[in-house]
Amino acid sequence: MAKRSCIFGVAGMVWVVLTLTAIAYATRLALVVAPTEATMGNVQRIFYYHVPTSMLSLLFPYVNFMASLFYLYWRRRDPLRALTADAVAISAAEVTVVYSSICLLTGMLWGRAAWGIWWTWDARLTSMLLLWLLYVSYLMLRKLSSTGQTQTLAAVLSVFAAIDVPIVYMSIQWWRTQHPAPVFGGGADSGIDPSMMPAFVWNVVGWAMWGIFLLLYRYGLERRRQESEQASALRAIEGTLEIAQ
Amino acid sequence: MSRVGSELRDELRALRSYFGHVICHLQKDLRLEWRSRESVVGMLFFALLVVIIFSLAFDPTAAVSRQIAGGILWVALLFASFTALNQSWTREQRNRVLEAHRMSPAPASALFLGKALANLLFVTLVELVLAPFFLIFYNLHALGQGWMLLAVLPLGTWALVCNGTFFAALSLRTRNRELMLPLILVPVSLPALLGMMSATTAILTGESDPALWVRLLVAYNIIFTLVCLLLFETVLSAE
Numbered sequence: 382m383a384k385r386s387c388i389f390g391v392a393g394m395v396w397v398v399l400t401l402t403a404i405a406y407a408t409r410l411a412l413v414v415a416p417t418e419a420t421m422g423n424v425q426r427i428f429y430y431h432v433p434t435s436m437l438s439l440l441f442p443y444v445n446f447m448a449s450l451f452y453l454y455w456r457r458r459d460p461l462r463a464l465t466a467d468a469v470a471i472s473a474a475e476v477t478v479v480y481s482s483i484c485l486l487t488g489m490l491w492g493r494a495a496w497g498i499w500w501t502w503d504a505r506l507t508s509m510l511l512l513w514l515l516y517v518s519y520l521m522l523r524k525l526s527s528t529g530q531t532q533t534l535a536a537v538l539s540v541f542a543a544i545d546v547p548i549v550y551m552s553i554q555w556w557r558t559q560h561p562a563p564v565f566g567g568g569a570d571s572g573i574d575p576s577m578m579p580a581f582v583w584n585v586v587g588w589a590m591w592g593i594f595l596l597l598y599r600y601g602l603e604r605r606r607q608e609s610e611q612a613s614a615l616r617a618i619e620g621t622l623e624i625a626q
Numbered sequence: 627m628s629r630v631g632s633e634l635r636d637e638l639r640a641l642r643s644y645f646g647h648v649i650c651h652l653q654k655d656l657r658l659e660w661r662s663r664e665s666v667v668g669m670l671f672f673a674l675l676v677v678i679i680f681s682l683a684f685d686p687t688a689a690v691s692r693q694i695a696g697g698i699l700w701v702a703l704l705f706a707s708f709t710a711l712n713q714s715w716t717r718e719q720r721n722r723v724l725e726a727h728r729m730s731p732a733p734a735s736a737l738f739l740g741k742a743l744a745n746l747l748f749v750t751l752v753e754l755v756l757a758p759f760f761l762i763f764y765n766l767h768a769l770g771q772g773w774m775l776l777a778v779l780p781l782g783t784w785a786l787v788c789n790g791t792f793f794a795a796l797s798l799r800t801r802n803r804e805l806m807l808p809l810i811l812v813p814v815s816l817p818a819l820l821g822m823m824s825a826t827t828a829i830l831t832g833e834s835d836p837a838l839w840v841r842l843l844v845a846y847n848i849i850f851t852l853v854c855l856l857l858f859e860t861v862l863s864a865e
Contacts, residue, residue: 402647453860511816514812515813518809518813522810525800525802525805526797526799526800527799527801529802529864530864532862533864534796534861536860537796537860537861538796538810541814541850544815544850545813545816548817548849551817552816552817552821553820555819555838555842556824602859
């Protein structure tokens with residue numbers, strides 16, 4: 382087991398404390414301090430969770446994409462560094478799935494409360510569902526593929542997914558303008574009242590910090606798993622090298 | 627001048643040999659399929675069954691059938707092609723042929739392109755046989771520009787087959803292979819599926835212009851064919 386500098390542990394704890402503080406403050410702003418919205422009332426407060434998680438769920442796929450590209454580049458040149466990139470890739474994919482699930486669920490609850498429908502096939506909802514599906518399929522490929530191949534195949538799929546996300550978004554926009562569906566109030570980020578901005582911004586910051594914390598924690602777990610795998614493989618090889626006396 | 631000329635000649639020779647490899651792989655797949663005829667016949671009956679079931683489920687009038695026929699055609703072809711795509715790679719696993727491909731110095735993307743072209747021919751064959759059945763069961767005639775179907779069908783088929791062949795190779799050694807292929811293929815090809823279904827519906831109903839969707843299909847095909855060709859080597863030697 383490699384010795385890690387304890388600065389990482391200390392920095393990690395500090396980050397967790399800061400994150401929880403930010404989230405607590407943001408929650409207070411969102412639920413108590415921010416003014417009640419004119420038309421929807423207190424139901425609108427779910428906006429402070431829905432929009433930040435949606436924005437963040439569009440960010441982490443590209444972390445996964447960059448990590449996958451690095452993995453493919455370093456695969457033959459520097460395998461140990463490639464493993465680091467792979468650990469980042471899977472952590473980012475898992476965080477993407479978590480945040481897009483939260484986005485979809487909060488969106489459905491909000492839609493039901495505000496407009497009386499759980500779902501509609503408009504541009505943004507459909508694109509978010511596709512994003513979720515793409516990264517769930519990434520995680521399933523990781524789980525089901527045979528060991529040894531998992532990392533490379535997942536990296537390849539990640540490239541496809543990242544290229545596909547903007548194409549999906551554009552094509553579904555075109556689809557929905559051809560067959561107009563009910564348009565919902567110009568979207569949540571149009572005309573937000575300035576008195577709501579602090580709550581919104583703090584929630585973005587808080588959930589971004591939480592996302593980074595999840596990413597790094599999962600990265601740490603994955604690295605430890607990789608190292609224990611390597612250690613047991615090394616022990617197995619050394620076992621075969623014992624010379625009988 | 628002569629050095630440039632000889633370099634050019636080398637490039638042309640390499641290109642000809644690359645396409646020679648592609649043709650070789652294509653001929654191999656066509657020959658194997660001709661001798662067993664398993665995937666084309668399987669695809670045909672599966673697609674036919676899907677068409678019949680949808681017809682029973684919706685029992686559409688002529689106007690409604692024009693609205694839904696585009697979607698049903700592509701759904702039927704999509705599900706039919708899942709079986710054929712998986713089978714096209716299991717063919718390579720018998721007798722450790724895939725290992726031989728990996729060890730040979732021939733470019734891996736030539737194998738992919740040959741196989742994708744073979745699958746394109748098979749699915750096109752199924753479409754050609756299926757089209758009269760569609761016209762009969764749904765009493766169809768195109769209200770828009772029917773000739774555009776001749777553009778939309780190959781473009782849509784290539785989008786499905788190109789990505790499908792790639793992902794079938796990707797999921798070759800996963801547990802539960804039959805699940806992985808649709809699970810990965812459908813989200814990635816969704817823009818193309820949307821394009822082909824909308825274009826076909828637009829042509830049949832004549833209510834909107836299919837040109838936008840045709841452009842989307844062309845762009846999608848170019849982008850993803852390039853990506854598949856570039857990444858196939860990585861997938862083949864993924865160990």
